[in-house]
Amino acid sequence: MSSRYTRNFCIIAHVDHGKTTLSDRLLEYTNQVSQRVLTEQHLDSMDLEKERGITIKSHPVTMNYPAKDGHIYKLNLMDTPGHVDFSYEVSRSLAACEGAVLLIDAAQGVEAQTVANAHLAFGQKLKVIPVINKIDLPSANLDLCLKQLEDILTISAEEAILASGKSGIGIVDILEAVVTRVPPPRWTDYPQTRALVFDSLYDSYRGVISYVRVFSGAVKAGEYMLLMSNNAKSEIKEVGVFMPKMEKRASLGAGDVGYVVSNIKDPSEIKIGDTLTLSARPAAEMLPGYKEVRPMVFCGLYPVDTGDYEKLKAALGRLRLNDAAFVYSSESSVALGFGFRCGFLGLLHMEIIQERIRREHDVDIISTYPSVVYHVIKHGDVMLEVDNPVNLPDPGEIVEIREPTIKAAIHIPNDSMGDILALVMEKRGTVDHTDTLDATRVMLTCVLPLNEILVDFNDRLKSITHGYGSMDYELGEYRAADLVKMEILVNADPVDAFASIVHRDKAEGKGRELCEKLADIIPPQMFKVAIQAAIGGKIIARDNVKEMRKDVTAKCYGGDISRKRKLLDKQKEGKKKMKQFGRVSIPSDAFIKVLKTN
Amino acid sequence: MSGLATAQAKAASVSPLGLYVHVPFCASTCDFCAFYQTQPTADGVHRFLAGIADEAALVPWTQPVSTVFWGGGTPGLLSPGDLEKLAAIVRARCGSAPEEWTVELAPASVTEARLAALKAAGVTRVSLGVQSFQPALLDALGRAHSLAQIHRAYDRIRAVGFASVNLDLMFALPGQTETEWAEDIRTAVALAPDHLSTYCLTFEEDTKLWVKLSQGRVKLDPEHEARLYESTWALLEAAGYAQYEVSNFARPGHACRHNLNTWRMHEWIGLGPSAASQQAGLRGANISDLDRWLDHIACGERVTEDRVTLTPALLAEDALIFGLRVNGGVDLAPWRGRAPEAPWPQIEDTLSTLAAGELLVRTGDVVRLSNRGRLIADTIGTEIMAAFEPITETA
Numbered sequence: 001m002s003s004r005y006t007r008n009f010c011i012i013a014h015v016d017h018g019k020t021t022l023s024d025r026l027l028e029y030t031n032q033v034s035q036r037v038l039t040e041q042h043l044d045s046m047d048l049e050k051e052r053g054i055t056i057k058s059h060p061v062t063m064n065y066p067a068k069d070g071h072i073y074k075l076n077l078m079d080t081p082g083h084v085d086f087s088y089e090v091s092r093s094l095a096a097c098e099g100a101v102l103l104i105d106a107a108q109g110v111e112a113q114t115v116a117n118a119h120l121a122f123g124q125k126l127k128v129i130p131v132i133n134k135i136d137l138p139s140a141n142l143d144l145c146l147k148q149l150e151d152i153l154t155i156s157a158e159e160a161i162l163a164s165g166k167s168g169i170g171i172v173d174i175l176e177a178v179v180t181r182v183p184p185p186r187w188t189d190y191p192q193t194r195a196l197v198f199d200s201l202y203d204s205y206r207g208v209i210s211y212v213r214v215f216s217g218a219v220k221a222g223e224y225m226l227l228m229s230n231n232a233k234s235e236i237k238e239v240g241v242f243m244p245k246m247e248k249r250a251s252l253g254a255g256d257v258g259y260v261v262s263n264i265k266d267p268s269e270i271k272i273g274d275t276l277t278l279s280a281r282p283a284a285e286m287l288p289g290y291k292e293v294r295p296m297v298f299c300g301l302y303p304v305d306t307g308d309y310e311k312l313k314a315a316l317g318r319l320r321l322n323d324a325a326f327v328y329s330s331e332s333s334v335a336l337g338f339g340f341r342c343g344f345l346g347l348l349h350m351e352i353i354q355e356r357i358r359r360e361h362d363v364d365i366i367s368t369y370p371s372v373v374y375h376v377i378k379h380g381d382v383m384l385e386v387d388n389p390v391n392l393p394d395p396g397e398i399v400e401i402r403e404p405t406i407k408a409a410i411h412i413p414n415d416s417m418g419d420i421l422a423l424v425m426e427k428r429g430t431v432d433h434t435d436t437l438d439a440t441r442v443m444l445t446c447v448l449p450l451n452e453i454l455v456d457f458n459d460r461l462k463s464i465t466h467g468y469g470s471m472d473y474e475l476g477e478y479r480a481a482d483l484v485k486m487e488i489l490v491n492a493d494p495v496d497a498f499a500s501i502v503h504r505d506k507a508e509g510k511g512r513e514l515c516e517k518l519a520d521i522i523p524p525q526m527f528k529v530a531i532q533a534a535i536g537g538k539i540i541a542r543d544n545v546k547e548m549r550k551d552v553t554a555k556c557y558g559g560d561i562s563r564k565r566k567l568l569d570k571q572k573e574g575k576k577k578m579k580q581f582g583r584v585s586i587p588s589d590a591f592i593k594v595l596k597t598n
Numbered sequence: 599m600s601g602l603a604t605a606q607a608k609a610a611s612v613s614p615l616g617l618y619v620h621v622p623f624c625a626s627t628c629d630f631c632a633f634y635q636t637q638p639t640a641d642g643v644h645r646f647l648a649g650i651a652d653e654a655a656l657v658p659w660t661q662p663v664s665t666v667f668w669g670g671g672t673p674g675l676l677s678p679g680d681l682e683k684l685a686a687i688v689r690a691r692c693g694s695a696p697e698e699w700t701v702e703l704a705p706a707s708v709t710e711a712r713l714a715a716l717k718a719a720g721v722t723r724v725s726l727g728v729q730s731f732q733p734a735l736l737d738a739l740g741r742a743h744s745l746a747q748i749h750r751a752y753d754r755i756r757a758v759g760f761a762s763v764n765l766d767l768m769f770a771l772p773g774q775t776e777t778e779w780a781e782d783i784r785t786a787v788a789l790a791p792d793h794l795s796t797y798c799l800t801f802e803e804d805t806k807l808w809v810k811l812s813q814g815r816v817k818l819d820p821e822h823e824a825r826l827y828e829s830t831w832a833l834l835e836a837a838g839y840a841q842y843e844v845s846n847f848a849r850p851g852h853a854c855r856h857n858l859n860t861w862r863m864h865e866w867i868g869l870g871p872s873a874a875s876q877q878a879g880l881r882g883a884n885i886s887d888l889d890r891w892l893d894h895i896a897c898g899e900r901v902t903e904d905r906v907t908l909t910p911a912l913l914a915e916d917a918l919i920f921g922l923r924v925n926g927g928v929d930l931a932p933w934r935g936r937a938p939e940a941p942w943p944q945i946e947d948t949l950s951t952l953a954a955g956e957l958l959v960r961t962g963d964v965v966r967l968s969n970r971g972r973l974i975a976d977t978i979g980t981e982i983m984a985a986f987e988p989i990t991e992t993a
Contacts, residue, residue, distance in 0.1 A: 526952075526955060526957060526974060526977055526978070526981075527955040527957075528955075548974050548977060549820050549821055549824040549973065549974075550820040550821075550823050550824040550827065550973050550974065551820075551973075551974045551975075551976045551977045552798075552827075552844055552923075552972065552973055552974060552975040552976050553800065553844075553975075553976055554797040554798040554799075554800050554844065554845050555797055555800065555845065556844070556861075556920060556923060557669075557857060557860060558616070558618055558860045558866055558868065558874050558876065559618075559620075559868070559872065559873065559874040559883060561860075561874070561876075561881070561916065561920065562874065562881060562882070562883065562904045562906065564919075564920075564979075565916070565919075567976075568919070568976065568979045568980050568983055569983065571976070571977070571980045572980040572983045572984055575980060575984065576984075
């Protein structure tokens, strides 16, 4: 089958620049789905995706478009995840295309993610079609957008299509541009079958369904497929395309985007970016760009109610089925009981998983401080990866600790420059260069330690810039830093949930803040209780929990005894919910409060 | 040896038995009071007295009564004649003259005739509900007596000559300063009572004060209350009144035996609406309503509310919880013998932890709280309960 009339493309944009609305218009125009089905099915994605304006799972769709040249084109629209945490997934989705529609909100202009996504597309050698969207907004600034297109993205303004997803302006122009500007499928003449796996979906009846873009050859049911990264072999049960519902087809040919059902039941066997070939006539080389995805950010997740442990375990298991990048293993904490150490691609990934556990699985959870993966160099040139402060070796064994850094592009209004520079400094970052975006905005290119942006960096960026700032980042190199493990001791006992790896210069301040907060949140105790922050046994900050001053009933005679017992019983039940630290009882929600306020 | 001496010797060799009578009548309701009380009417009093006699007839009187306590309500609202009638019912059940017989009186109801009736009946101890010597605070509490009435009542009581006289005072009243409270203590001490009960104001549900608290018109301040407790203990100690329980102070030999026996988990019989009893393996209370109590008694039923079956371990637990409120503390030895099934290793652990934190002092088998421990006796009580847990839960 010829792939001459096939075009594979994606839409890339900054959050909220109108990607979903525009895709819907394209589908509508090509009669792929009626208005009714559109709301029911195509948009039937997770609440979180809708709320946050990001795509987590791929929603590919095949459209038939009768172009002005008289031919009917098969257009495969790839939906791409829209966040840096998923940049590898984005790069694989892009790798499945030959072209990209780059959306720019006419009122907002070029933003951090616009730049990052454009660079990803250039990196994949995609033909980029710039589209200025929402041009019917009163606040649209067309001149500025076109200027930014040339200045920042080095794309000629003449190429830009003016559109409005909302009112349907420019839809045909976009479809025509896809047909005329995006090249037909590449690498179709490779001698063996090669298909790129760009996503997968777990189905409890059919096992793991791979989403693929076929580059060469053909894939059909009955044949044996081979996954080249791990040599997993499996019989192909069914193939088909997304209309957008899955529709069975006899085979998928070069240039096609579709799905493959096989015998594979374990989601971890299907790796994003892998090359699927045929076991009988395997390809010699994989498609370029495959990487083993590794979590970058870790934290402990614990059920608030210890009785929810099994429920949490089941929730994590189900989430993992559709998210191979998410990893977890069981762990226990003195303060928080039994829970799980979880690894994520990044902060947003972490937030999304936590949110889904709460919403979709109805388990109330508490998370410990997030940690990045440190490279700990021990004597004898042994490198150890540490993602949990608890596992950091004794300082005596350590030659050097290296931390991951990021290269961040921060877009801000000019007038918040001073405050943002101070924030970057505070977070141990450096500004490599500053670019003027327009009369009112600048872009800072910074290198920052990843662990410094884990907690409140984005919130502070938003607050300093009154919501106008945006940031995008890519992972940088590992760098040696003077990092130490800081422990929090309650009554001289270390509380594992509060241990953290921090820069030595920041340990004291952070330690003091934590001690104060804990001393404040822990209710008055019967005994003197010290809260201390320590590095390797050396106390760097301390505070005391308030001592209980008065809790005694004045009148306690014969008739009061039953009443008194009932009251004490109630108090005792309350105490049962507390965690014991030697002779100190601390309500577990005290830990939660401290972890939450950070 | 006289008959009385024999009976007393016998009573001492077995456990003491207390008798509490709840007289539920009050002329008005004080803002802080959660005790059951009702307006007195001639008919109500008459039915009450008949009910007490009927209830007494339901009780298995197996041993002589050691101590009697009339509380309320305001027992002093009964007429001298009614007081005599009530005393006659009580005396008939005592077996012999009790070693201590206390009657609570409100200053406004103290008359020579009533005092004479009580003295003649055999009452040995009068407890006068002064509450405060500050007219403004008395008013704020909704108390219906004046400063002059307090002094007149006290003089009359002393004139009749009871063996022991107690004054009830309250502190941590809304708006009361530390100085005002110290002044109250000095005024009370100047009267030279034998016993003083000082109660930190407690906000009980179903009181006017509780309503004010929940509306935010009155604020709790534990630190202020703790300071008042401490200054009370120091001032009274210096004045020759030894503290023997959280809220009770006495000159030597004047501690209230009836209450001490209660805290040591001895038995007592309660008569009257809302009165609690602890006897023959059962703890519970009568219903808090005059008419319904009378109905129950008419059916031959008493101790109908909050019934708990007492086990040796539960009694040991309560002896510790409530005994630790007493300055003399608790002797563990007899309880270990009486309740060997209690989780003693666990209890010892808890006691050691409390001792290590300087909340408890141990001398041989006797444990007692330090001053700091006594200020948080409720929290310590929950620790004791937790230590007893495995036994009481399965009991």
